[in-house]
Amino acid sequence: MLLKSQEHLSVLKVIIITALLIIFTSSLSVSTDVDDSLAYIWPLPAQFSSGNDTLSVDPALCLSVSGKGSGLKIVEEAFERYKAIIFEHEVEGVNSHSVFNNFRKRRSRGFDIGTLKIVVHSDNEELQLGVDESYTLLVAKNEGLSIIGEATIEANTVYGALRGLETFSQLCSFDYDTKSVLVYKAPWYIQDKPRFAFRGLLIDTSRHYLPVDVIEQIIESMSYAKLNVLHWHIIDEQSFPLEVPTYPNLWKGAYSKWERYTVEDAHEIVSPKGINVMAEVDVPGHAESWEETFNSFASNLNPRTVVHNWLGGGVCPKAVAKGFRCIYSNQGFWYLDHLDVPWDEVYTAEPLEGISDPSNQELVLGGEVCMWGETADTSDIQQTIWPRAAAAAERLWSRREAISTGNITLTALPRLHYFRCLLNRRGVQAAPVLNKLVQVYGSEAAFCMPTREEYVCSQQPGAVL
Amino acid sequence: MLLKSQEHLSVLKVIIITALLIIFTSSLSVSTDVDDSLAYIWPLPAQFSSGNDTLSVDPALCLSVSGKGSGLKIVEEAFERYKAIIFEHEVEGVNSHSVFNNFRKRRSRGFDIGTLKIVVHSDNEELQLGVDESYTLLVAKNEGLSIIGEATIEANTVYGALRGLETFSQLCSFDYDTKSVLVYKAPWYIQDKPRFAFRGLLIDTSRHYLPVDVIEQIIESMSYAKLNVLHWHIIDEQSFPLEVPTYPNLWKGAYSKWERYTVEDAHEIVSPKGINVMAEVDVPGHAESWEETFNSFASNLNPRTVVHNWLGGGVCPKAVAKGFRCIYSNQGFWYLDHLDVPWDEVYTAEPLEGISDPSNQELVLGGEVCMWGETADTSDIQQTIWPRAAAAAERLWSRREAISTGNITLTALPRLHYFRCLLNRRGVQAAPVLNKLVQVYGSEAAFCMPTREEYVCSQQPGAVL
Numbered sequence: 001m002l003l004k005s006q007e008h009l010s011v012l013k014v015i016i017i018t019a020l021l022i023i024f025t026s027s028l029s030v031s032t033d034v035d036d037s038l039a040y041i042w043p044l045p046a047q048f049s050s051g052n053d054t055l056s057v058d059p060a061l062c063l064s065v066s067g068k069g070s071g072l073k074i075v076e077e078a079f080e081r082y083k084a085i086i087f088e089h090e091v092e093g094v095n096s097h098s099v100f101n102n103f104r105k106r107r108s109r110g111f112d113i114g115t116l117k118i119v120v121h122s123d124n125e126e127l128q129l130g131v132d133e134s135y136t137l138l139v140a141k142n143e144g145l146s147i148i149g150e151a152t153i154e155a156n157t158v159y160g161a162l163r164g165l166e167t168f169s170q171l172c173s174f175d176y177d178t179k180s181v182l183v184y185k186a187p188w189y190i191q192d193k194p195r196f197a198f199r200g201l202l203i204d205t206s207r208h209y210l211p212v213d214v215i216e217q218i219i220e221s222m223s224y225a226k227l228n229v230l231h232w233h234i235i236d237e238q239s240f241p242l243e244v245p246t247y248p249n250l251w252k253g254a255y256s257k258w259e260r261y262t263v264e265d266a267h268e269i270v271s272p273k274g275i276n277v278m279a280e281v282d283v284p285g286h287a288e289s290w291e292e293t294f295n296s297f298a299s300n301l302n303p304r305t306v307v308h309n310w311l312g313g314g315v316c317p318k319a320v321a322k323g324f325r326c327i328y329s330n331q332g333f334w335y336l337d338h339l340d341v342p343w344d345e346v347y348t349a350e351p352l353e354g355i356s357d358p359s360n361q362e363l364v365l366g367g368e369v370c371m372w373g374e375t376a377d378t379s380d381i382q383q384t385i386w387p388r389a390a391a392a393a394e395r396l397w398s399r400r401e402a403i404s405t406g407n408i409t410l411t412a413l414p415r416l417h418y419f420r421c422l423l424n425r426r427g428v429q430a431a432p433v434l435n436k437l438v439q440v441y442g443s444e445a446a447f448c449m450p451t452r453e454e455y456v457c458s459q460q461p462g463a464v465l
Numbered sequence: 466m467l468l469k470s471q472e473h474l475s476v477l478k479v480i481i482i483t484a485l486l487i488i489f490t491s492s493l494s495v496s497t498d499v500d501d502s503l504a505y506i507w508p509l510p511a512q513f514s515s516g517n518d519t520l521s522v523d524p525a526l527c528l529s530v531s532g533k534g535s536g537l538k539i540v541e542e543a544f545e546r547y548k549a550i551i552f553e554h555e556v557e558g559v560n561s562h563s564v565f566n567n568f569r570k571r572r573s574r575g576f577d578i579g580t581l582k583i584v585v586h587s588d589n590e591e592l593q594l595g596v597d598e599s600y601t602l603l604v605a606k607n608e609g610l611s612i613i614g615e616a617t618i619e620a621n622t623v624y625g626a627l628r629g630l631e632t633f634s635q636l637c638s639f640d641y642d643t644k645s646v647l648v649y650k651a652p653w654y655i656q657d658k659p660r661f662a663f664r665g666l667l668i669d670t671s672r673h674y675l676p677v678d679v680i681e682q683i684i685e686s687m688s689y690a691k692l693n694v695l696h697w698h699i700i701d702e703q704s705f706p707l708e709v710p711t712y713p714n715l716w717k718g719a720y721s722k723w724e725r726y727t728v729e730d731a732h733e734i735v736s737p738k739g740i741n742v743m744a745e746v747d748v749p750g751h752a753e754s755w756e757e758t759f760n761s762f763a764s765n766l767n768p769r770t771v772v773h774n775w776l777g778g779g780v781c782p783k784a785v786a787k788g789f790r791c792i793y794s795n796q797g798f799w800y801l802d803h804l805d806v807p808w809d810e811v812y813t814a815e816p817l818e819g820i821s822d823p824s825n826q827e828l829v830l831g832g833e834v835c836m837w838g839e840t841a842d843t844s845d846i847q848q849t850i851w852p853r854a855a856a857a858a859e860r861l862w863s864r865r866e867a868i869s870t871g872n873i874t875l876t877a878l879p880r881l882h883y884f885r886c887l888l889n890r891r892g893v894q895a896a897p898v899l900n901k902l903v904q905v906y907g908s909e910a911a912f913c914m915p916t917r918e919e920y921v922c923s924q925q926p927g928a929v930l
Contacts, residue, residue, distance in 0.1 A: 088678070208913075211892070214889070255912040259912065264644075377911075378913075382844075383844040383845060424843040425678065426676075426678065427678035429845070429894060431844040432844065446673065446842075447720040448723070449723075
């Protein structure tokens, strides 16, 4: 039984409507718990440089889209979503509210960044495996004649533009002193592209049904970590929740009449949001124990088959050696329902392990973290997915050299703590990074992001997390 | 360590894009797990009657507001929110989409309910303790000359109208066969009002900071259970996250510079949403231990004091006997961070226990469930609050006689299961009702709402939940 200690309970129970404030600041102070030498962007961009300027961003930030893809609605919609995220502290009509203006120290000279320019070169918005997701992002003081600074995203496709928007949103921080959104360490010059084309998350709606709203929350949260494939494992032996109009009896295999997806629901789920939703219907349905398909049937597989490696290591190396393409999901590290796997084991699992030949390496399309549904439902799925799925996301996006050297407790962990807090601020129920079992009972009263000392200590052998 | 058994894993890992569907419906069928004699409305209305008609509701449902309060924006905004909830399966532009129309068996004769009429008698929208939250809701076939049916909410205040809208939304069910929203068991005639004026939930942002978005999600979810007071315990000895402009050093006591609330944030949180947000700043801050104030200082209290009973039973009876008003939060049952308290102990805890004199009973304003923050944060707060807060919400709203007699395993539990699934569908991470420890590791693959047999069995002594 887990009970908090009674001594720590708040017991002042006479209701106080107006309160006398007692000044007791002497013993309290905001901790400075960020290592400024790190770039707090998750996943880490392929190439970037930063400087020492601080730029302010106008809450009335404008969008200016150009290029052949400028007519595509998806960029404009994403810009509006990100604007709401970036200016979360902005209150509508606040400028005309005298109470607030008294305490608002808005810069009189205006803002450094008033427009975000997005250039999209292609008008093709087909979202296929291998779609170009590269982008260039520049955030700098304008050095020309204009006094206005500049923020520009340039991309070949709308999907590159979406990834750039996410990065831009992560550069924007709310500053509590000036009450404005600032970009620190400008000028930023970022050239970015993913290491792998396939960066997936599996959800399983057969073992526990997930409502459409919840699936859409998950899709939204995936875009924050630049994952790009939702592998929707719709059915399995436990239930068949999907409507198949030509076989109207199939979804009678749902758990209940409410735990079903209409074709309209499915259409809504797979509709364009910058994430490829791969809907999977098992054929012929599961038998009781199913082996790694490749291990048993390699000689019968069509050479165009993509082998999804779910068992331990060693399968992808064998598959690519035979010329098959491969997706990595080593269950020892990337099955998110294995609650005892800590973030660093997820982070260091390497899809190319054991594959040294460059042409074989190219056959590894990427990887997928798997949120199997036997023991997670609506109430705890997000905290089981995050933040560990983000650890895999960086492995799949960022350059291998950049994230595989040095002490990850110092280079990756503080950034992952920060990203977890970012997810929380965006309303995503990501669990603390260092929970011993990811889902179980929260830690004691604490910082969202532990102080540097705390997370370094907690990595020592034998430490209680 | 909790690991699922490997035999149950999905291992078919060759990616299937187009799938041959094998018909295996013979062994599967949707269970009929609802006891039709119950009214699936939570909390149970004060008075209601139902019939045997089934009425369809137009997805283009119109709002028609009249009465002195018709100009108040809050009703219109709430109507739009509820419309999105009621018609969650409606896909924009779906009518013009031939793929869907082929399978859509829309009634050719139109819909029974095309307009929701709301009458609000008062234009006073002040949200004070004791505000009139009563409403009358009628959903019936129109028996007059018109062939159109009728749905009407009549209320003295906008807050009564909001409670009526929630009830109306709970009467509306999506029917998967006709793909339309239906009201079963019409005509419904409901006359409703709360038993207690104060129906609170406490959150604690000192032990763990909660982002503004998360607090707003909590406020939204409270309205589904007709709770009406968010007691925001902002500060405590662990941290001081709130900006106080006249004492600008105070919020330096926050955990970190991001874990703070600006006055604008606070303004956003307390802005009108039909829930009274009671912001509390402890004075003079906590000493190390702290007793039930009333027990120690009763003789010194101003007679207008409201005593908030947090310790065990027996305090409210003593307080009201001395003429004080009282709010009930018996920690044995209504502290939500006590994870081992099952739903039925929350449900049967009675604010009027030990108070028989009717004039003393009137001094009990209501009660409050407390989500103390020592061990819950953004990642698990919603699953810790729900569904047990709903059990208290019915205790505080519904008539004592109606919910205190009979076998609650048969009369309340199925409805609470249903309400938990409703919360899930609305994107709220409510935990399963019968979890042994509410937050811990989900149950095995399962129905959202267990079958009748399952929940009856699981109440037997010794059953494994």
